[in-house]
Amino acid sequence: MTEDTQQWYASWFDTPFYHILYKDRDYSEAQLFMDNLTEYLNIPEHGKILDLACGKGRHSMYLNSLGYDVTGVDLSENSITYAKQFENSSLHFDVHDMCKPYGETFDAVFNLFTSFGYFENDEDNLKTIKAIKENLNTYGFGVIDFMNSDFVVNNLVAKDVKTVEGIDFNQKRHLENGYIIKTITFTVNSENYRFQERVKALTLDDFKLLFNKAGVHLLDVFGDYKLNTFHKDNSERLVMIFK
Numbered sequence: 001m002t003e004d005t006q007q008w009y010a011s012w013f014d015t016p017f018y019h020i021l022y023k024d025r026d027y028s029e030a031q032l033f034m035d036n037l038t039e040y041l042n043i044p045e046h047g048k049i050l051d052l053a054c055g056k057g058r059h060s061m062y063l064n065s066l067g068y069d070v071t072g073v074d075l076s077e078n079s080i081t082y083a084k085q086f087e088n089s090s091l092h093f094d095v096h097d098m099c100k101p102y103g104e105t106f107d108a109v110f111n112l113f114t115s116f117g118y119f120e121n122d123e124d125n126l127k128t129i130k131a132i133k134e135n136l137n138t139y140g141f142g143v144i145d146f147m148n149s150d151f152v153v154n155n156l157v158a159k160d161v162k163t164v165e166g167i168d169f170n171q172k173r174h175l176e177n178g179y180i181i182k183t184i185t186f187t188v189n190s191e192n193y194r195f196q197e198r199v200k201a202l203t204l205d206d207f208k209l210l211f212n213k214a215g216v217h218l219l220d221v222f223g224d225y226k227l228n229t230f231h232k233d234n235s236e237r238l239v240m241i242f243k
Contacts, residue, residue, distance in 0.1 A: 053115030057083030
């Protein structure tokens with residue numbers, strides 16, 4: 001059986017199977033979110049945006065199509081190699097660890113679609129927020145779009161099977177030591193694979209503590225991609241604006 005032996009996100013995100021499993025994500029909803037967010041933040045025309053943990057760069061590309069100067073960064077070398085074919089004079093991609101400052105300042109830093117809370121070491125969560133702060137210019141805004149952990153835990157589906165491109169992905173989910181853990185097993189060409197996703201079930205109160213330690217100020221909190229009010233019990237998302 002093939003299994004990840006390094007940090008789970010460094011191996012799983014670099015496999016083609018990750019992208020197959022999640023190929024049906026609702027990108028029209030994601031684009032609506034980008035439209036709403038950039039309008040709400042009033043990012044200047046041709047403003048600079050850092051897309052932190054950008055994956056293959058789909059959202060960086062959409063933001064760039066809106067007229068922004070976008071840099072997408074991700075730890076996955078395979079994803080960045082793929083994204084680089086779409087670079088232009090105002091769209092760039094780079095391999096980068098989001099725990100560290102990037103070395104430039106931006107009008108906005110976006111960390112989208114629960115691309116946070118992966119780390120084994122809690123200190124790395126704080127380092128990431130501090131790095132976002134370093135990457136903001138005087139008028140810049142940080143945005144973290146996270147799952148609403150309270151809602152997710154209360155509605156956790158223990159197991160299911162998702163079939164994509166002829167592959168049966170067996171998914172099991174549970175809460176363990178403050179992490180939401182999803183175990184994914186499947187077989188391709190008679191070889192068995194097993195991967196885990198581990199995301200810390202951070203709540204709004206947890207983020208408030210991290211923001212306080214990082215010296216940033218929480219400005220607004222929304223509960224979905226239409227920027228509706230956040231409700232702990234029934235909002236699907238936790239979208240936080242800070243600077």
